[in-house]
Amino acid sequence: MIDKLEMFIALAKQKHFGHAAEECRVTQPTLSAAIKQLEDFLGVKLVRRGSRFQGLTPEGMRVLDWARRIVSDARAMQEEMHAARHGLTGDVRIAVIPTALTMVKDLTAPFCERHPDIRFTILARSSIEILSLVVDLKVDVGITYLDNEPLGKMTSVPLYSEHYHFVTMEGGPFAERKSVTWKEASSVPLCLLTQDMQNRRIIDKHLEDAGVTAAPTLESDSIIALFSHIRSGRWSGIMPSKLVEAFAPLPSLRSLPIDAPDVAHTVGIIANFREPYTPVIAALLQQAKAISAFDPAHR
The missing domain is CATH 3.40.190.10 (Periplasmic binding protein-like II)
Structure with a gap:
């Protein structure tokens, strides 16, 4: 039963029988048969079928909650018994x-x-x-x-509060200042994380609150890529202070707290x-x- 529930969870996630079968490392007919056996056991339809996966039924959505709970409990029981013997x-x-x-x-x-x-x-x-x-x-x-x-x-x-710093190189914008405002930070060429990252959405919101719109000339989902572009001297960035601390040994890097207002998440x-x-x-x-x-x- 646990293996069938795991296949059902994979199908709900992948929304595709073939992809779910690949995730579970079984053939597609094996996965389809397991879902059908689960439906027969419960006496309800779990999946809307056509030429392809069309979503879960209302009963399927409820069973998904139970499946996650049961699979999680089974794993917890196995781990607890193993930990009792082996640490x-x-x-x-x-x-x-x-x-x-x-x-x-x-x-x-x-x-x-x-x-x-x-x-x-x-x-x-x-x-x-x-x-x-x-x-x-x-x-x-x-x-x-x-x-x-x-x-x-x-x-x-x-774990900690995330505060924000304006990061630039020696000789770059505002490098000799002790702090900058959100509005000032938006006035120079910026490199920022891509918009699918919550950090970027947070930064966009604080810039909007300051009456400006984020308009970075470079975006990346890689922190390393952002710091390497800041080091070129062409771009500046807005980074969490804890992250900047890890790169503090970089020569000529300047990190200025952003105030007016100082915000934290x-x-x-x-x-x-x-x-x-x-x-x-x-x-x-x-x-x-x-x-x-x-x-x-x-x-």
Whole structure:
């Protein structure tokens, strides 16, 4: 039954029988038969079929919620029994917004000290992709913004507040200043993240609040690409201060806080809301609380 539910979850995500079969590493007839057997078992139609996948029925949408819960519970039970005998082991998948990639080590390094048999895979993804990956059980946890766009039924632990800096090179615009305004930052050639990134949507909103429109002459979904273009001297950027700290050793880099107003957004870890959590996710959430800048011990 669990394997059939996993195939159903994959179909709901991929919206295509062939693609879902590839994800589950089975043939398309095998997946189609599993979905039909699931429908026969439950006595309802789950999928609207035609020449191709046409969506889930209302009953299918409800079963999808149950399927995610049951599959998650089954995995949690397996992990808990394994952890009871061997301690925490295995692979942990974390999807992270690009602007938070440099801080993930603050979570993973102390975690690996306590649990040396854990292996991490870190994926850079947009906030929308992260939410989907967590919901669909494709990653264990995500690190994303907590307070800007709705997260749904998620457990979250705030990690730090994201503030924004104007980044340029020595001799570049406003390089000799101590700070700049949002309006001033918009007046020079900018390179920014692409609009599918929540960081970009946040920046666009604050520029709009300042009465200007973001008009970057270069966009990228790569932080490395943005910093390399800033280093050319042709562009400046607007970056989270924590991210800039990681690149602070770059010679001649200038980072100025953006005030008028100084704004902040909360970045944190998210996981599917459930009780009990798998041992690994419970330990990750506990580690997140230990390093959180919002914890009184870290203020």
